[in-house]
Amino acid sequence: MPYRPPRVTVAGLLLAVATGVAGAQSGTAPADPGRGRGVVVGAGPGGQRQACLACHGLEGRGDPAAGFPRLDGQMATYLYKALADYASGVRPNEIMTPIAKALTEQQRRDVAVHYATQDPTGPGPTGAAARPAGGPEDYGLVQRGAVLSSIGAAEHGVQACQNCHGPDGAGLAPLVPALAGQHEGYLRGQLQAWKAGRRGGDPAGVMAGIARRMDDRDVSAAARYFASLPPAPRSVSGVAAITAVVPEAAGNRTAASGAPAGQRQGDRP
Ligand code: HEC
């Protein structure tokens, strides 16, 4: 597939480059690019004044080794909710909570739309590519993960992941995230966090209930399986949905598209 430069929202781009921004302090949006560069090179005072791209990358590919998740193409509504959950403390995380708290409402929307509109199917490290080539044990794990996804584990009362996350792990807008192509270590870590009671915010505790009924091998199997799937094209419906959840994001969506919905590659009905 030929490389296509990512389309970005202006505000979301500045945020990804420059977060922790002046606006978080002054209550005004968004940072100027000069300041952003300062933050990128680490000149900003305070641990939370870090650009998103320092860890997630400008295009949202994340870093499998460091445990920084991919955000590219993830539905904007879910990204927005994740930031709100970090900020409110229902999903406590020592890195993301102070970062999310430093964002204004508008900045959360802008940056969610920025990452949601990145194309996750382009070149770059993906969950699958980052994994060393597997032997028989790897194959067994992937197979087990496929069973969990499509059938679940009735013996443990675990329902099929695809009931909510979709058959190809593409997620279901507005709030069930895509798992396909996400970094394996991150997926495993999130399931373990739910098992250990360290992650909240899932509606009705649905993921906590599922993860607690998965043993360590099933956690590894699910993580490896979903990481091995090719990422789904970005969910433009998810970007549209954020405008319903948070209407002020509508302007950014227009800026992000560069073309009317329906003409962009990756649009899905
Ligand atoms: C210092 C590294 C670092 C920086 C800077 C950073 N992140 Fe993160 N981010 C992480 C880590 C680590 C996690 C996983 C935390 C966890 O286990 O919940 C994460 C998780 C997330 C998630 C949750 C993804 C999911 O699938 O649930 C979102 C959304 C996110 N970050 C957005 C941002 C945004 C937006 C910025 C900039 C404003 C940012 N991050 C800056 C390291 C970072």
Ligand code: HEC
């Ligand atoms: C009944 C619906 C439902 C089922 C079934 C389900 N999930 Fe989820 N899952 C969710 C929702 C909703 C979220 C988002 C939680 C939140 O908002 O924090 C989620 C989030 C996740 C995440 C976090 C992704 C991220 O980016 O941080 C992982 C990993 C995950 N699910 C794995 C699984 C696996 C593996 C299975 C099958 C064994 C499964 N889920 C079955 C609804 C479901």
